[in-house]
Amino acid sequence: MTADVKKETLGFQTEAKQLLHLMIHSLYSNREIFLRELISNASDAIDKLRFAALADDKILEGQSDYQIRVEVDKEAATVTITDNGIGMNREEVIDNLGTIAKSGTAAFLASLTGDQKKDSQLIGQFGVGFYSAFIVAERVEVHTRKAGEPKEAGVLWESQGESEFSIGELPRDERGTSIRLFLKSDCTEFADDWRVRSVIKKYSDHISVPVLMLKQEAPGEHDESDDEAKPEAPTWETVNEATALWTRSRSDISDDEYKAFYQHVSHDFDEPLTWSHNRVEGKLEYTSLLYVPGRAPFDLWNRDASKGLKLYVQRTFIMDEAEQFLPLYLRFIRGVVDSNDLPLNVSREILQQHPSVDSMRSALTKRALDMLAKLAKSDADKYATFWREFGQVLKEGPAEDFANKEKIARLLRFATTHMDSETQDQSLDDYLGRLQEGQDKIYYVVAENFNTARRSPHLEVFRKRGIEVLLLSDRVDDWLMSHLQEFEGKKFQDVARGELDMEDASEEEKAEREKLQEESQALVERMKQSLSDEVADVRATARLTDSPACLVVGEFDMGAQMRRIMEAAGQPVPESKPTLEINPGHPLISLLDREQDEERFADLAHVVFEQALLAEGGQLKDPAAYVERLNKLLLKMSAAG
Structure with missing residues (x-):
């Protein structure tokens, strides 16, 4: 097929070569996810074409029946995934298949440990996308043409997943992309029709685009009298549910389907900790499906990294990572929001000004916080996992979101002098439940690390009196407490700030203190x-x-921790x-x-x-x-x- 194609050989970007090597050697135990990733990419390509066609329907080329086809050839040991989506031109093929444009690539590669099990989880966080093909394939061919461009503009890309790839021109009648995988000798199971069908059902049932495979002839169906007749056109059948999961009723969706959809929208290998699916009707009409991941991404602390929800308008995909619907301190939330009120031609600039967005942002923020509160109440172990992974990000909340300060405060967790452990598992409600009689303040100390906080000399009088003190040692804590003045009517008091006024001090103690100061x-x-x-x-x-x-x-001076950070x-x-x-x-x-x-x-x-x-x-x-x-x-x- 490719013998007459004039090809040019180019080298992979260094980071792409590193990631390819890591995937091939780290993900062998979870090889079937290549099909999830490639079908997900095909679905995204169709979503992008739908959106582009809103402005120019000529690029549909008279064909608006969107579909993804998966073919297997047992004899040739190949799998081919074909979509009729947006397709790519030559420059886009080089950019998308020869380089990794995702921000934070260097930080991601630096975080790898060499431990295959741990690294495979990190790779899952990063999102393997197209490169997952090389987990099972010794060679990959990509034949593509961008929608709206002439048939002669087809591009053929080939590689064995090592150091280089070739690219050339090859006419293509249909818009979109075909990816053919030539399977490794120990991966030929994926050339089996029923094996591939089971993987599609497992990972891609929720994709709104129909995934088609050739209908298999049941035993005994073949009629030998028809052997000499003209062969009929192959019959394709849909093998997935082909309905956008968030549009279905919650009662009709299993936990496994919710988990599979999370892995689709997040490209994460792990399961989510929890999720919230909600449909709003009335003045505003929209559906949201929010997830809390089980593990922090490697770029969590990069506030400029990509974040946000997938935005759909009337079930039409609009954009990835619409960050306008949740505040920055909830940047770890993944999911989908589908609005009936926003215009189909909405852009990031329009989102910043559209009156519906503020209302949706407020409601989605409260829903995300309620989801976390429910998790904290129903599953302490899962909430402890959440806090370990995302607690420091949530601590940014009180400074950024005054309206929800009380809700956020209830979600915070601390180590305390009464627990004598570094584990941050005590809530402010727990603390209030152990207040000394007459105690009207919530005491805390901020230090560089837990041991320094635990052994702070400022705690001595509190230990003597049996008064509990919160031990704060995260880098963000000084900043957090500067915005969290009180909780349930109790003011926060830094035990290392200003003169100490013990509420329960007797008149004798006060007189003794005055005498001490005079004598000294x-x-x-x-x-x-x-x-x-x-x-x-x-x-x-x-x-x-x-x-x-x-x-x-001093009472109004900058704390030592904040001073060191600055x-x-x-x-x-x-x-x-x-x-x-x-x-x-x-x-x-x-x-x-x-x-x-x-x-x-x-x-x-x-x-x-x-x-x-x-x-x-x-x-x-x-x-x-x-x-x-x-x-x-x-x-x-x-x-x-």
Whole structure:
């Protein structure tokens, strides 16, 4: 078929070669998904033609009966998938089949571990698409022509999936694309009609385009008297449901069908954690099918990465990744929205201005949050998986979505001093259920990591009193708490910010604290003078029981965690100094108070400050100076001993 075609040989993009190699060697245990991927691509090509034809129906070339055909040839060991969709021209073939244009490819490849099982899951997240053909094929031919272009504009692409491919011109009567797979010797099972039918039913039953295969002659049907008659045209039959799944009634859809459709829209190998299927009628009419994935994609933290729902208007595909229907903190949600109110010629620009979109966005956001709340209530293990994968993204919500701040807050999970575990599984409702009598605040501490938070000196008085404190150690936590001021009428209080006002302190305790401050005034003034370049203030405190000192951020100053993040990003940071609070009852502070040598006093005061900084995970400005001071003090103590 291709002997007379004038071909040009080109090399694959480096990333494409790497991905091909990984697929061939990592996905051998799940080879049948190649058919799901190629049929899904064929369906997308038809969706794109439908949309393009809204503006110019001439590209249909008088044929609007959309279909996908799958043929098997057992003797030749081939499988051919043909669609009459949008097709491709030469440049598009090179772009789509010779390169991987998907953003984040480098980050994806860098995240691979070499472990075949783990890497196959990552490949599933990335979406293997056309390249999945090489899981089962030793050679692949693609014959295509873009809709609306002349028959002579047909293109033939061939490759053995190694380092290069060939491309040439080959006339094609029909628009669309045919992909022929020449199967490997250990993959000939996919040249069997019934095997292929079962795979189509398993993975592609929900695709709205009919998937056709040649009707098989049942045993005993063949009439030998007809052998010399003119052969009849082959009979094609539909082997899938061929109805858009979201348009069907929920009661008619099985869980397996929902899961298969998720894998179709997300190109994910894993099953979703949960989903929500809903039809809205009234002032607005639309259908939505939302999914929560079971695993975070490798590019989750790239806020510019592709995201959003598949948008249909009156069951006509409009665009992938319509990001206008959900806020950015829900960018992990996958699914479909099908509107009856938007115009068929809608564009991303029109979506930004159309009055229906804001209402749909508000309703879909609440539905997504309700779906998560339901999951948290019905399946703690699955919600724990969700939180592990997507919790930090959800924490962006209170800053971005004031209207749903309370809903989001109920979905947040934390480690706490009462659990003594890094596991973040305590809700704010759990915390409120354990409040001390008279406690009117929700206490929390923010640190660089869990161990630093758990061992923070700021917690000492709370442990003494049996008061629970939330332990926050995610990078986003300082920013989260700056936007989450209260929950159920209880204000949040950072235990490392401002002066500590214990709600349950007795009059005797308050009097004792005032006496402590008076008795320590001389020491406080000496330390202020020694540390004037490092701290805004020094004061005696009753919040410490075991530590000599701690650092406190001003009530309206930027937290230490946020400061470190901005500094690491090269962002300007407002000038501010912490307050050093000292524990006058600690032996080290008592030693400092008795020190008469001003040089030694200054050295010891700096060591107390620097140790307080280290205890909260901070960075010393001059580590060498700290070591020098500490060594000097140790030598003097040794000599005195």
